[in-house]
Amino acid sequence: MGKATGFMDYQREETNKRDPLTRTNDWREYDTSFSDESLKRQGARCMDCGTPFCQMGEIINGATTGCPIYNLIPEWNDLVYKGRWKEALERLLKTNNFPEFTGRACPAPCEGSCTLGISDPAVTIKSIERTIIDKGFENGWITPRIPKNRTGKNVAIIGSGPAGLASADQLNQVGHHVTVYERQDRAGGLLMYGIPNMKLEKEVVERRIRLLEQEGINFVLNTEAGKDIPFEALNHQYDATILCIGAQKQRDLQMAGRDTEGIHLAMDYLTASTKHLLQGDECIDAKGKDVIVIGGGDTGADCIATALRQECNSVVQFGKHPKPPAARIGSNMWPEFPNVFTVDYAHKEATAKFGEDPRQFCIQTKRFVTGENGSLKEVHTVEMEKTTDENGKATFREIPGTEKFWPAQLVLIAIGFEGPDEQLLQQLGLDTENGNVKATYGNFMTNIDNVFTAGDARRGQSLIVWAINEGREAAHKVDEYLMGSSTLPSYLEESI
Missing domain, CATH: 1.10.1060.10 (Alpha-helical ferredoxin)
Known part of the structure; x- marks a missing residue:
């Protein structure tokens, strides 16, 4: 090629x-x-x-x-x-x-x-x-694709992130009536409120939502399944339901001082920031503050970039793993994803503003310390050493004498997600596995006959491309369930 x-x-x-x-x-x-x-x-x-x-x-x-x-x-x-x-x-x-x-x-x-x-x-x-x-x-090559025929079948999709949108798009194109329920005031899920504007402008998301609406998909916003509308009502109203509710339960740190004012979960911070940008809602403001981001992933980097735009006084990012090597090592052979040192957009911005990379590697947070006014004053940490045994099992140990105090008035916890909301899953009567909705990949049906699931709700925290994969595959199985067979493409069953 x-x-x-x-x-x-x-x-x-x-x-x-x-x-x-x-x-x-x-x-x-x-x-x-x-x-x-x-x-x-x-x-x-x-x-x-x-x-x-x-x-x-x-x-x-x-x-x-x-x-x-x-x-x-x-x-x-x-x-x-x-x-x-x-x-x-x-x-x-x-x-x-x-x-x-x-x-x-x-x-x-x-x-x-x-x-x-x-x-x-x-x-x-x-x-x-x-x-x-x-x-x-x-160039105007993207135009609404309105299905010529409708099947008369109705499908509800709970959640409008990439998995839900992919399912909706596929099922709509084969003629089913699709309604997408979203608990937020705008459609898009984490595309809208989890990824900040400087990486994905919200007009790009809204442009796609408008196109899907023009193609016949109905979006119902500010509506949470199981709360604003009973799940039983959805089951009676629709021929099939796909749960694409994501893995919205954020991991937290339980340690001394956690309840101190000024400590927030990363997604709460990013969501509030985007809502403030779009419609003036109150936000968690980093202006003039020393900010510490706990968690070395993409969400943590997005928190850095957001804090910089809010004019923070300083920003540091803690990661528990060692600094990656400059090039692949023997245990990270091609074609695996390269675990090498890279500088993300947020790290370049922080370096340009403060003169050094904001990342600290192999750092363990020990406690949060409160000031006289009851607000966050500082964070105590210790450096860690990572060792790997002959079986490849990694362990971490604290290095004595490396304790450090970091000034902080705002801490953002970005250490990942545990899975879907447990109360919702219990309320819906869904079987779970490892904290996620239980459903086999390739089948996607839950323990409830006409209820399917896809994306992070089923597989756990993952990438946009996996969400699209699962959304498309779930749509194929739902179409097959409703019609006896499906003309939708399947990664598992057909070549494209």
């Missing part, structure tokens, strides 16, 4: 990103587009590698390898190289309902398993994907 010698002729180029210091003065997306000529060169780098590991979609050693929605990456890379953008869009939409989301907010496991990445920097797959879909909207 691409130019036969493109991987030798051209180097990887990165998209033009706005100046790290300047962009913290606003909430617009930090990334900008390539020129067409640059993208053609990047598409040309795609090798005729025989087996495109970039689109394999597997879990290896606990991490996603390749694209879980099996995007036809070499095909649309070749079409971009040839300047055939509309055809590239058609191939992209074969597998991905929402490339404008994955092209902005996915960590790109496809690039981690790119064959070229064995010896050289990988193809810029994510940037090419984003540009293809953006061109589709800009």
Whole structure:
């Protein structure tokens, strides 16, 4: 695919990103587009590698390898190289309902398993994907696809995140009447309120929601299933229901001083910030404060970027793991996702503002200390040492004499999610497994006959691409359940 010698002729180029210091003065997306000529060169780098590991979609050693929605990456890379953008869009939409989301907010496991990445920097797959879909909207190639015939079947989808939206899109296109219930005041789930504006502008989300509405999907907002509308009523009203409620229960820290004023869960902070930006709601403000983010993942980075835009006094991010190596080590072989040191957009911004990377590695939080006014004053930590035994089991031990006190008036806990809300699952009478809704991948049906589940609610905290994968697959099974067979594509049953 691409130019036969493109991987030798051209180097990887990165998209033009706005100046790290300047962009913290606003909430617009930090990334900008390539020129067409640059993208053609990047598409040309795609090798005729025989087996495109970039689109394999597997879990290896606990991490996603390749694209879980099996995007036809070499095909649309070749079409971009040839300047055939509309055809590239058609191939992209074969597998991905929402490339404008994955092209902005996915960590790109496809690039981690790119064959070229064995010896050289990988193809810029994510940037090419984003540009293809953006061109589709800009040129009017994306128009409402209104089904010609309706089946008379009614499907309820609980939750409007990527899994729910993917299910809704697929089922609507085969003619079912689809209603999506969302407890928030805007549709999109974590796409709307969990990912900050500078990484995914909300107009991009709302543009897709408007399109889905034009295609016939009904959205019911400010409505929580099991609370505002009885679950039994949904079962009687709809022929099938898909639970895409996510893994919204956030992990917390239980230690001395946890109830001190000024300590918040990360998603509460990010949600309040976006609501403040969109409609002026009250937010958790970092202005003038020393901020500590506990948790080294993407959500923690988003908290850093948000605090910087709120004009914090300082920001530090604690991670429990050691600093990753600069290059792959022997136990992290291609095509696994590369566990290497990278500098995210938020870390570049913090470095530009304060002169150093905000991350601290192998740090254990010990306690929160309250000041005289009852508010948070400081955080006490100790450094940790990680060791691995002959069986690969990792253990951590505290290093004596490394205790440290950090000034802090705002702490944001970003250590992941435990699963769906337990009370809701009990109320609905759903069987659970490891804290998630119990349903087999490929079947997706719960212990209740006409109730299915998909996304983080079933598999636990995961990536947008896995949510889209599960949403599409669940839609296939629901269509099969309602009609006896399904014409919807399935990653498990058909080639595309």
